Amino acid sequence: MTALLAAESITAGYGDSRAVSEVSLAVERGEVLALVGANGAGKSTLLRVLAGAHRPTAGRVHLRGEDVTDVRDFERSRRGVCLVPEGRRLFASLTVRENLEVGAGSRRAGRWSVDTVVEALPILGPLLDRNASQLSGGQQQAVAIGRGLMTNPDVLLLDEVSLGLAPIVIDELYASLAGVWGGGLGIVLVEQDLERTLAVADRIVCMLEGHAVLEGTPTSLTREQITDAYFGHEVASW
Amino acid sequence: MVIVNALLQGVLLGGLFAMAALGLSIAFGILRVVNLAHGEIMTIGAYLAAVGLSSLGVSVWVSLLAVVPLMGVVGYWVQRLLLQRALTLGELAPLLVTFGIAIIIPNALIELFTTNKQAISTGDLAVRSIKLADGLYVGVLPLLTMAVAIALIAGTQLLLARTRIGRHMRAAADDSETLRLLGVDHRKVYAAAMGLAFAIAALAGVFFGMRQGGVTPFDGQLMVLFAFEAVIIGGLGSLWGTLAGGIVLGVAQTLAGVVSPELPLLVGNLVFLAVLVLRPTGIVRSKVVV
Amino acid sequence: MADLVPGAVRVDRLRRRMITVQIIGAGVILLLAMAPYVFEPSVTSQWIKLFYLITLATSWNLLAGFAGMVSVGQQAYIGLGAYGVFVFNDLGLDPYTSALVASVVIGAVAFGLSFIAFRLRGGYFAIGTWVIAEAVRQIVIRFDSLGAGRGRGIEDYTADPVLRNLFTYWLALGILVATLIGSLFLLRSRMGVALQSIRDNEVAARAVGVDVTRAKRIVFVLAAVMAALAGSVICLQQIGVQSPSQIFSVSFSAFMVFMVLIGGIGTLEGPIIGAVVYYVMDLYFSQMGLWYLVVLGCLAIVVTLFLPRGLWGELRARFDITLFPVGHRVVALPRPAEPDASASAPAPRTSPRTDATATTASTEG
Incomplete structure (x- = not known):
């Protein structure tokens, strides 16, 4: 069986510095795959490679078995891979509704529309006509995710969902996201909050200095194994 | 009465400047490209209309139907083939490319058509006027120009606010990379915006030619400066602001013309420079506001 | 390793x-x-042209290549430099001294104008300098004593054409040398580092405490002085100004852009090479009339898009060479x-x- 989205020994970097080294992973339909690791472990770069926003120096990306490594970012989004980027990156001069509508730009058919997105993320309801620049961090993140859903993706790549948000806001956000998980959508999640990650992920890949060093399910991995992988061996031997 | 008349003519002249400024505003607001060749695009529009008239006998109004869409297509492809590449090379490159175009066009026009004015005749429209009071007339053509300018600004505003492509244009101005992540080819959006800017520029060029009774290869250099001054005086980024800026510039020129026929251009430029100095914060804002 | x-x-x-x-x-x-x-005046008078072209290219490169200010209005200072010769010549100075005195005055004018121009950024700065140049021309032609719109000749000039050529040659050479040495030392100074940091990232430069505006203003004034000196050399060589619209022509900006782009923007060597290329092209192709300018415009676009480092940049990347140590x-x-x-x-x-x-x-x- 071919995976929904698969990366095969991806190597990528910026100039001479290498951010990702020979990482392979695959996400299946309806699965939440979490990438964990310290800052600079290469998680965001890997997501950008999967989305086509960053060109890898080696390795291939396959979507439903088809090689999409050379398919550009906007075309890849039209084929069902959508990245919700770090920092939300809302269109600041557009309203929330307009931000969502831009997400429908890829014209893929599917269950998501402004109405269904608001249903899934109820906090957006009263905000629709507000300007995106007037929102709080949590609200912005909800719009960014909703906008990504509007592309009707098969795979949603979520980068640093809770970065910079208050714990209570994160709770609300994840409560809403419960309605988004499943339904055949494959999700790759980058999240700093390990508790949260263990709670929602079906499978976890730990990255350290650009390498995938550990993979397993939340139940099969011990806390020590993960912190080990998170910080590397020197720290773990304290 | 002379002053009142000059004021009135100046306001109407402002409509022409606003029309010229609109395309410049769109190109900068959405693509962050200051098109130094904007005036030359206007000139090309006017030349096409003039040639249509002289060699095919087509009236200006009919030729507009062809010239405006044609220049829109030209703008689309200039963006896709030249400027898009320049945009990836940094801030200087687009400026230098448009400056290159601004040098090519007038010199090619001189070689092809000499420096003589190519007539753009509008029958009696250019001389027809409406009497408001003794010594107070408004020309039909300036009035029409103002009406078209207002319609264009309102239309552009609607396009940006209400349509899908307009939404994409504003989104591209904010963050073109994120737009790509959502499945939109930003290059096409940029090219559409530049096409729009070129089409409006061509239209404005034809109206300028009608007002002057024709077009010369040197008009582009004048017009790009007028257009630019209207944009800055009106405040960068506001479409209705360009109308206000155009009117300020128009009034300054016609009032100066009352004093001496040699003064309008100089006074227009000085008013612009004064606005630049007196505005407290300088010019920083630059987004298209809807 | x-x-x-x-x-x-x-x-x-x-x-x-x-x-x-x-x-x-x-x-x-x-x-x-x-x-x-050694050489005939007919030869050295050609060199005068090369000298002022290099001066112009270097000055524009300081502005755009090092301080990130694309000006298409340097013809303002070229024209003022030319007209400055008349002003001080009429006051009794010899034409060569007039050129030097005028350049100082024009430097002061440029300092004042910088407060207007610096209200604009990027592309709008470019077009703003163009407006300033137009306004300057329109003011200059208001003066009947300067020939109004017709241009004029230098009244009190060295009579002997050989001596005239000799003095102009030395002046042009002196200006060129001063420009190059000045640029070299400017770029090696602390200000040079500041400038290059501004070009690379103005916001970051501000953040680390570089006085961006001051550095830019110094370059703006210096570039204006260089352009003014070049303008006065043009005036001396042609024994006057043929028409104000020629000496204030935006074509000068086109030539400067072309020379700097072809040679390699942001290097000291590039503009020299670009000026030589332009000079040679001018010798052979200027009989093409205005098509020549069309070709220059096309070349400028092609170089910008496909050879952004220019000739010198390509050479340097391939062979790792530099002439002037500004790094x-x-x-x-x-x-x-x-x-x-x-x-x-x-x-x-x-x-x-x-x-x-x-x-x-x-x-x-």
Whole structure:
């Protein structure tokens, strides 16, 4: 069986510095795959490679078995891979509704529309006509995710969902996201909050200095194994 | 009465400047490209209309139907083939490319058509006027120009606010990379915006030619400066602001013309420079506001 | 790879190369200064043109290539430089002194105008300088004593054409040398580093405490003085100004852009090469009339898009050469050889050019 989205020994970097080294992973339909690791472990770069926003120096990306490594970012989004980027990156001069509508730009058919997105993320309801620049961090993140859903993706790549948000806001956000998980959508999640990650992920890949060093399910991995992988061996031997 | 008349003519002249400024505003607001060749695009529009008239006998109004869409297509492809590449090379490159175009066009026009004015005749429209009071007339053509300018600004505003492509244009101005992540080819959006800017520029060029009774290869250099001054005086980024800026510039020129026929251009430029100095914060804002 | 010590770096200002450049440069200048004794005036008068072209290209490169200010209004100062010759000549100074005095006055004018121009950024700065140039021309032609819209000749001038050519030649050469030396020292100074940081990232430069506006203003004024001097040389060579619209023509900006782009923007060598290329093209193609300008415009676009580093940039990238040492490189120092280190790999001495393994971060264009 071919995976929904698969990366095969991806190597990528910026100039001479290498951010990702020979990482392979695959996400299946309806699965939440979490990438964990310290800052600079290469998680965001890997997501950008999967989305086509960053060109890898080696390795291939396959979507439903088809090689999409050379398919550009906007075309890849039209084929069902959508990245919700770090920092939300809302269109600041557009309203929330307009931000969502831009997400429908890829014209893929599917269950998501402004109405269904608001249903899934109820906090957006009263905000629709507000300007995106007037929102709080949590609200912005909800719009960014909703906008990504509007592309009707098969795979949603979520980068640093809770970065910079208050714990209570994160709770609300994840409560809403419960309605988004499943339904055949494959999700790759980058999240700093390990508790949260263990709670929602079906499978976890730990990255350290650009390498995938550990993979397993939340139940099969011990806390020590993960912190080990998170910080590397020197720290773990304290 | 002379002053009142000059004021009135100046306001109407402002409509022409606003029309010229609109395309410049769109190109900068959405693509962050200051098109130094904007005036030359206007000139090309006017030349096409003039040639249509002289060699095919087509009236200006009919030729507009062809010239405006044609220049829109030209703008689309200039963006896709030249400027898009320049945009990836940094801030200087687009400026230098448009400056290159601004040098090519007038010199090619001189070689092809000499420096003589190519007539753009509008029958009696250019001389027809409406009497408001003794010594107070408004020309039909300036009035029409103002009406078209207002319609264009309102239309552009609607396009940006209400349509899908307009939404994409504003989104591209904010963050073109994120737009790509959502499945939109930003290059096409940029090219559409530049096409729009070129089409409006061509239209404005034809109206300028009608007002002057024709077009010369040197008009582009004048017009790009007028257009630019209207944009800055009106405040960068506001479409209705360009109308206000155009009117300020128009009034300054016609009032100066009352004093001496040699003064309008100089006074227009000085008013612009004064606005630049007196505005407290300088010019920083630059987004298209809807 | 040599064993590099973390944190152990030195900043190499390429001092030795600077000395070499000074010696060779002095020799070249001396030879050029004696050229009128060897060559016919018809030859050296051609060189005058080359000299002022290099001066113009260098000045525009300082603005755009080093301080990130694309001006298409330098013709304002070229024109003022030319008209300044008339003004001070009429006041009784000889034309050559007039040129120098005028350039100082024009520097002051440019200082004042910078407060207007600096209210605009990027592309709008470009077009704003163009408006200023137009306004300056429109003001100049209001003066009947300056020939109004017709242009005029220099009243009180050296009668002997050979001497006239000789003096103009020396003036043009002197201006060129001053421009090049001035630029070299400017870029080697602390200000030079500031400027290059502005070009690379103005916001970051501000954040680390660079007085961006001051640095830009100094360059703006210097570039105006250089353009004014070039303008007065043009006026001296043509014994006057044929028409104000010619000396205030935006074509001058086109030529400057072309020369700098072709040669390589952001390097000191590039504009010199670009000016020579333009000069040679001008010799052979100017009979094409205005099609020549069309070709220049096309070439400028092609070079911008497909050869953005220009001729010199390409050469330098391929052969790693520089003539003028304006860079500062941070050289990582190797660990001193330890007695128990493997004998087969003694750490080589790191010098910026000969040792390719040294980790260098260069601030050169």
